[in-house]
Amino acid sequence: MSNSALQFKDISFHYKNSNENAPEQNVLEKLSFNVKPGEFISIVGPSGSGKSTLFKLITGLEEPSFGDILINGESYDNRLGRVGYMPQQDLLMPWRTILSNAALPLELKGVKQQDAHHQVMGLLEEFGLKGTEHKYPSDLSGGMRQRVSFLRTVLSGSNVLLLDEPFSSLDAITRLTMQEWLLDQWEKWKTTVLFITHDVDEALFLSDRIFVFTKSPVKKLEEVNVPLDRPRKLRDIHHPEVIQLKEHLLDQLRARVEL
Template identity: 65%
Template structure:
C-alpha cells in the first residue's frame, strides 16, 4: 500500500495581517503519495510560494489541517526539506561548511558530519571543492550544493521552489536530468514549483495546476510518460497536445 506523506484537509488561508482580505485558499484538499514527483504550475500571484510556506510551517492555515505522514503537527518547521529559488549559500562559509549546516543545527558530531558531507559532495560531482567558496562555483554547482543541503535535512518530503529559474538554458536542462537521477536513486517525495511547462512534463508523475484565488482545488494532471525518460519524450504527439493545453490554460489565467 502506497503511503500518503502530505494531505491538505480542507485548508483555508489568508495572510494574518489581512484578516478581512480575500482568501488565497478556500477549503482546499489534495494528497501527495510517498515517492512521487509532483510539479505545481500556475501564473504569478496564484499562491504557489504560499503553498510551500504552509507546508513548511512558515504560515499556519486559517482553517483545516495539514498532515505529514498521517500526523498533524502544530509546528511543521523542520519536518520537510526546502530549496528556494536562490541557493542562499553563505558567502563566508566554504562549500563543506554550507553543506553541513543542517547537521550542525541538529547537533551532529564533527566526525559524523565530515563523513556524511564528503560522501555526498563526491556523489554530487563536487569532490575537491570542499574548501572553495560559493562565489568560486558555477550556478549549476551552487544549486547542487543547495540540493545536497536539502537532502541532509533528513526529510522524505522535499519542496523545490523554482530552483533552476536563474540558470542558463543548457545548464537548466543538465540540472533537470541530474535531479531526476537523484530522485530515482533516493526515492524522496518532491514537490516542485515551476513556470516552465516543459520542465513540469519532463520531471513529474503528476502536475497540479493552480486556479485563480481563492483556490479550492487544483487540477490534477497525470503525465503519461514511462520511466526512465529523456527530453525527446516531450516530442511525442500525446505530450505535445498536453503541453499546448497547459500553456493555453496558463496564458488564459495570466490574462484574466
C-alpha cells in the first residue's frame, strides 16, 4: 500500500485567456505536496485563490499544464471517478427517493439496483438516516440532505474524498452538529479527506493539517499542523495555543486579501 493517498509533483496550471493578446492566468506554478492515507486536510484561502481549481485538477475535470498527480501512488491518464467529490450544494435529484439518491454511485458502477438498494439500506442508520429511505430530498432538512450527499460520496468507493464547503449553506447550530458528525464518520471509515472552507474555526476543529493559499500564482502552500489530539471536542479550539494559531491564519488570509 502506498504511503501517499494524494501527491502533487511539480504541478503547474494556467487558464487560457479568450483574448489572444491577453496574458494567460497562472494559478499554480510547480506546486508539490503530499497527503498521507487517513489524513484530514483543510484548505483555506480567499475566493479566487485557486482552491476550487485544485479540486478540479484532482478529480480530472482539469489537466495540469505540467507535472503529475498521483492517487494512492498511481498516475492515471484519466482521473475521473478515482476520488469521491461532495460539492457545496447536495445536488440530490428531487424526483428520486433518499434510497435511490444514495444508491446512484453504485448504479453508475454497474451494480444492480436491487443490490445497490440493499447495500444502502445497511448504511442508512449508521449515517443517521434511518426511516428516510422512502422520503424525498424536499422532505429533509439541510443537514440531513448533506448526510445523504456524504453517504453518496463514500459509496463512490474511493479512499480519497474531496469536500467543497459542504456546510456553508447551513445555519450555525446545524453546521456545528454536522462538523462533529463528520469527524465521527471519518474516524469510522478511515478515509483521506480534503476539505475546502472559509471558516478558520472549522478548519482548526476538523483537521490534522491546514493548507493555506496565499500568494498567486501558488508555488507553495503554507502548511499548519493543528496541535490537538483526537478525539477532540469543539471547546478544544479555545486552547491558548490554538487561539494563537487562529490569529496567525487570519493574518495570513488578511494579507492575501489586501494584495
